[in-house]
Amino acid sequence: xxxxxxxxxxxxxxxxxxxxxxxxxxxxxxxxxxxxxxxxxxxxxxxxxxxxxxxxxxxxxxxxxxxxxxxxxxxxxxxxxxxxxxxxxxxxxxxxxxxxxxxxxxxxxxxxxxxxxxxx
Numbered sequence: 001x002x003x004x005x006x007x008x009x010x011x012x013x014x015x016x017x018x019x020x021x022x023x024x025x026x027x028x029x030x031x032x033x034x035x036x037x038x039x040x041x042x043x044x045x046x047x048x049x050x051x052x053x054x055x056x057x058x059x060x061x062x063x064x065x066x067x068x069x070x071x072x073x074x075x076x077x078x079x080x081x082x083x084x085x086x087x088x089x090x091x092x093x094x095x096x097x098x099x100x101x102x103x104x105x106x107x108x109x110x111x112x113x114x115x116x117x118x119x120x
Contacts, residue, residue, distance in 0.1 A: 002026040002107045004096050009114030019083040020114055023094035030054075030074040030104075034082045035099040038092035039113070045095065047103045049081060063089070071083055086118045 008020040020036070035050040048061045049070040058070050069082040079096055093113040097105030 001039040002109050004107070004109070004111035004113040005007075006094060006096055006111050009094060009116045011117045011119065013120055014087060014118055016086050016118070017082070017084045018086065018116060020094055020116075022079045022081075022084065022111070024077045024079065027107075029077040032039070032098040034070075034079040035097060035105070036070060036079070037095045037105065038090070039095070040089075043092075045105075047099065048094075050099050051079065062088065084117070086116075088118045092115060092116060092120050093099060 003025045005023045008018060010018065012018055018059065031053055033052050035044045035052060036048050038048050039045040048064050049058065049068055051058045051070045051072055051106060055072050060068060067085045072079045083090065093115050095110055095113045097107055100106035
């Protein structure tokens with residue numbers, strides 16, 4: 001069974017930083033590109049960052065470019081999202097998944113997500 005467990009979220013002030021982790025199991029992690037998604041209150045889940053299976057290439061949504069960094073450890077089966085210079089607009093629940101077509105997640109089973117709140 002595919003399992004994706006996100007962690008590392010919390011409450012942070014604007015300008016602060018957080019490092020999110022996603023522990024993956026139930027599939028051959030190193031063969032898959034991985035992505036982070038955010039779902040803000042009242043909005044659809046959106047793709048914010050992706051990384052190739054080897055970690056050789058990354059892409060980012062314009063809203064987070066220059067502030068967020070996606071990375072992975074194929075030994076630990078974990079993907080990370082380093083979030084710097086956080087803004088209130090980054091407030092959302094963050095999920096990980098392999099990227100699917102049209103910005104959707106590839107695996108049908110989503111993890112619990114981890115909540116990030118950026119507020120003074």
